[in-house]
Amino acid sequence: MTRLRSVSIIALLLAELFFVLIAANAQAENSTLQAWEVGADMRLTPASIATSQGPEVSTEAFRNEIVSMQFAVRATQTLQPFKAICESTSAAGSKSLPCSWVEIRYPGYVPVVERGELMADPLLTSPPPEIKPDWTQGIWLTISIPAEANPGDYKGALTIKAGSESRQFDLSLRVLDFTLPGMTKGGFYLNIWQDPAAVARVAQVPLWSPEHWKLLEAYAQNLAAHGQKSISTSIVYDPWRSQTGFVYPSMVEWRFPGEYQAGQASKFQFDFSVFDRYVEMMMKAGINKSIQCFSMVDGPGQTSLCNIGYIDTATGKLRVCPTHVGDTAYRDAWGTFLPALVRHLKQHGWLDRTYIGFDEKPQAIMNGIFNVLKADAPELKISLAGGSSSEESATAGELILHYGALSRRAAVRKLLEERRAVGPTAFYTSCDTASPNTFIYSPQWESRLLPWIAFQHGLAGYTRWAYQSWPDDVWKQPESRWHSGDSFLVYPGENGPIDSTRWEMLRQGIEDYEALGMLKKKIESLRKTPGHSEEAASLESRMMGTIRGATDLEKCHGIPSPGLSRREVNALLTESEGRQSMSYTSSARIISKFSPGDFVPDGNLDKKVWKSANWVVMDHDMTGEKPYPQSATEMATVWTPRYVYFAYRCKYETLNIYDDANPAAEKWGLWDRDVVEVFINAQPERVNHYYEFEVSPNNLWIDLEINKDQSPFNDANWDSGYDHATHIDAAHHIWTCEMRIPAEALGAKEIFAGAEWRLNLFRADGQGEDHQRRFMSWSTIPEGGSFHVPTRFGIIQFVK
Structure with a gap:
């Protein structure tokens, strides 16, 4: 009786478990919430679709650097409430990512x-109350990363909650052993012109x-936090002729008793109190490289x-009083103001960093202005x-070339040498x-690209x-007479600026410039060190290749x-520094399509x-440089939840x-003959740990676990x-290969759509010694020499 009762209880428990599993599966199948990593270089729209669904996301940074990541969610029905939460986690060999670092x-x-559509741009601190149906939210x-952070790996999590559903991303941050200067102390010269009157309006x-x-x-602090180096001031009434529809008031108050006429300029008085307060406020925030004074002529144009x-x-x-460059009223007014300005700047110790700014003026007009400056304020720079x-100018204190030039x-190059x-x-x-x-509709990566362009051409900045020269209603109509976003990089908030995605990406580009x-500097140092000239030349060549890749x-x-x-810059x-790079530097990508069923290779x-x-x-x-058409190799991959499959179709001249x-036992040294190879890493954050699979034309094989942090680094056991x-097709000189690799053997419980691993594919072909044979890789290895360069692994993306 007791035994029968126990059996009954067990049966009831199993039945309950069965229905729980059925309910869980039904919930998973009925799930409406999608979540994926977008990448900060992509601009979202409400119609943006999922591009990846992998739960692991990684990035890397220097100490004292600020990096951006972007995710997106989408649902088929309304889900509320909605929010995203940072969580600190821990893992063996890693530190916990402090959520105090994460905004x-x-x-x-x-x-x-x-x-003709909505586009994501302002970065709001509060989430929307709900996820709308068929609507993507970023x-x-x-x-x-603090300047005092310890280098190494940090682990955290981003949990997204929408209604009763949730998704979690595992975050991996690698802090490299380098430190960036503070944003206001770096070498990049960011000169974004300001319109402080718009804030009051x-x-x-x-x-x-x-x-x-x-x-x-608050705006000064925000500018400093994004690398601003210059202070924009107006020293005359409306120097841009209300080009956004609103007057630019002067920060210097000009006073005159009655109606000004030529010959009476000595009666002018000047109040610099607003000018001084604005300059002092910006300098207190750390913005002190230059003071730009606009201007002695309306700009831009003829x-x-x-x-x-x-x-x-x-x-x-x-x-x-309207005046024109060259007329008497103009000459008299500026002949009085400029000496007063110079005296005032000297009193404050600002003369050496002050420039009279000019916006897109032709040479003929500037010649008349130069005459006035030379006569009345030769100390002032322009x-x-x-x-x-x-x-045409090699003598301007500051020169800003249009991108087209x-x-x-x-x-x-000649102009830079002269200057x-x-x-x-x-x-x-x-x-x-x-x-x-930096328009709102510009590809988001373009804002980050701008400092790269400056570096490529040897320029100081941008x-x-x-x-913040906003139109009437920046939220409902960001386009006015100018393109959407042309006249602003931040939005007006209740207590200060609201960053845009463009503004954040520009800062990321400035950090790239500093790196x-x-x-x-390191290359220049190596070049001067005896015995390191070849190393310096190699690094410089690869650096220039990297810059071309970023700016092409x-x-x-x-x-x-x-x-x-x-x-790639981080790796170089x-x-x-004589260290081993731990950063992936290849953008090669292969798509692995879903297979409806498993099959045995033949x-x-x-x-x-x-x-x-x-x-x-x-x-x-x-290296990607020397062609081997006689050994052309085609490769493909497919997957199921349990296996990843690879196929090779190889042309050959003779077999080695x-x-x-x-063939029943693995063959050590198989790489000394003709072979195809798969190097694969299902845990990309462990750069130096991956698996190697080799197969020869006659189906000899070897598989190895690789850990480059150990010696020896390959484990054949x-x-x-x-x-x-x-299969060898001797008539057509083609041999083919299929491999089926268990996901579990790679440390993955299963494969799922959207996952991205790291991978490289290789082939060794031909007779003779190594220098006579042909060694090929799918993701190129510019330095050559060895297949075992995991930082050059490309991406295998599993799609369904």
């Missing part, structure tokens, strides 16, 4: 008329009131107009941005759509109009990838599953094989239990 924000959507992570507070100054302090706005002390009202005058490389001891030379992009830009500068806008395949190129910098590639697979070709040496070996088969 979570949510990209909001604004209408972009140029594209999640933006900003990770700030949008906040609806009086101009230069205590409330206005409190807000401006006009010679300069409106002299002043307070009539007799009435207390503003008067505006900043020329664009226009014919900038392209950079195509004349020889002329730019070496004069002052900074930067570049700018304007309202044209042909160049990389200039842009404007930081490139570190690498350049004429690619037929793919797009410029400053994010991936930054990893690590190598230059070497026959006429199967339906291979006919529909994505094939790639390998026909060069491992071990004839007398036992490891057994994966993989299956393999080959």
Whole structure:
């Protein structure tokens, strides 16, 4: 009786467990929430679709660096409430990622008329209350690594909760043993022109009131945190002719008793109190490289107009006197103001960093201005941005070339040489759509690309109009007479600026510029060190190749990838220090399609599953430079939850094989004959730990566990239990190979759609010694020499 009762209880428990499992499976099948990593270089729209569903996401950074990551969620029905949470976790050999380093924000959507759709740009601190049906919502992570952080691996998690559903991403951060300078102390010269009056206008507070100054302090801090080096001031009334629809008031108050006329300029008085307070506030925030004073002529364009706005002390009202460069009223007014400005700047110790700024002016107009400056303020430096005058000037204290001028490389190099001891030379992009830009609809990676362009051309930095010159309603109509986002990089918040994704990516590019500068200095140091000239030359060649990869806008395949190129810079910098690189530097990608069923390899590639697979070709040496058409090799991969499959189709001239070996036992030294090889890593964060599989034309084999942190690094005792088969078509000089590798042997419980592992595919072919044979790799290894360069592993992406 007792035994029967026990059996009954067990049966009930099993039945209950069965229904729980059925319910769990039904919940999984009925799940409406998708979540995936997007990458910070991609701009979201409400219609953005899932591109990856892998739960593991990794990034790397230097100490004192700020990096961005982006995720997205989408559902088929309304889910509420919604939020994302950072969680610290721990793993063997890793530190816990402090959530105090992580800021979570949510990209909001604004209408972009140029594209006729909503696009993500402002980064909001609060999540939306719900996930709307068939609507993609972004999640933006900003990770700030302290300067005192210990190098190494950090583990954390991002948990996304929407209604009763949740998704979790495992975050891996590798902090490299390098330290970036602070954003205000780095070498990149960021000169984003400011419009402080717009802050008062949008906040609806009086101009230069205590409330206005409190807000401006927040904007100053934000500019400094993004690397701003220059202070924009206005020294005359409306120097840009209200080009956004609103007046730019002067920070210097001009006063005159009555109506100004030529010959009476000595009666002018000047109040610098607003100018001083703004400059001091910006300097307190750490922005102190230059003070830009706009301007002695209205900009931009051909006009010679300069409106002299002043307070009539007799009435207390503003008067505006239109003058033109070269006329007497102009000459007299500036002949009085400029000496007063110079005296004031000297009193504050600011003269050496102050420039009179000019925006896209022709040489003829500038010649008239130069005459005035030479006569009345020869100590003052000038900043020329664009226009014919900038392209001809080697003597301007600061020169800002238009992006279009950079195509004349020889002329730019000559100009830079002439200006070496004069002052900074930067570049700018304007309202044209042909160049990389920072419009809301610009590809998001373009903002990050801009500092790379500066480095490529030997320029000091980047200039842009404007930081916060907002149109009437920036939230509902960010486009006005200018492209959406052309006149602003941040949005107005209640207590200060709201960052845009563009603004964050520009900062990321500035950090890339600083890392490139570190690498350049290391190469220069090696070049001067006896016995290291070849190493320096090799590093420089690869650095320039990396820069070309980041900035090439004429690619037929793919797009410029400053994010991936930054990893290559990190690897080169690590190598230059004599350390082993731990960063992946290859963008090669192979798509592994889902197979509806498992199958046993037989070497026959006429199967339906291979006919529909994505094939790639390998026909060069491992450096990618020397062609081997006689050994052209086609490769493909498919997967099921339990296995990953590989296929090779290999052309050959003659076969170089071990004839007398036992195919039942693995063959050490198989790589000394013809062979195809798979190196695969299902745990990409463990760069130096991966698995090697080799098969020869006559189906000899070896599998190895590789750990390059150990000696010896290859373990032949490891057994994966993989299956393999080959076929030789002697008539057509082609041999084929199939491999089936268990996911479990690679440390993965199973394979799922959206997962991305690291992989490289190889072939050794031909007779003779190694220098006579042909060694090929799918993801190139520029330095050559060995297949065992895991940082050059490409990506295998599993799709369904």
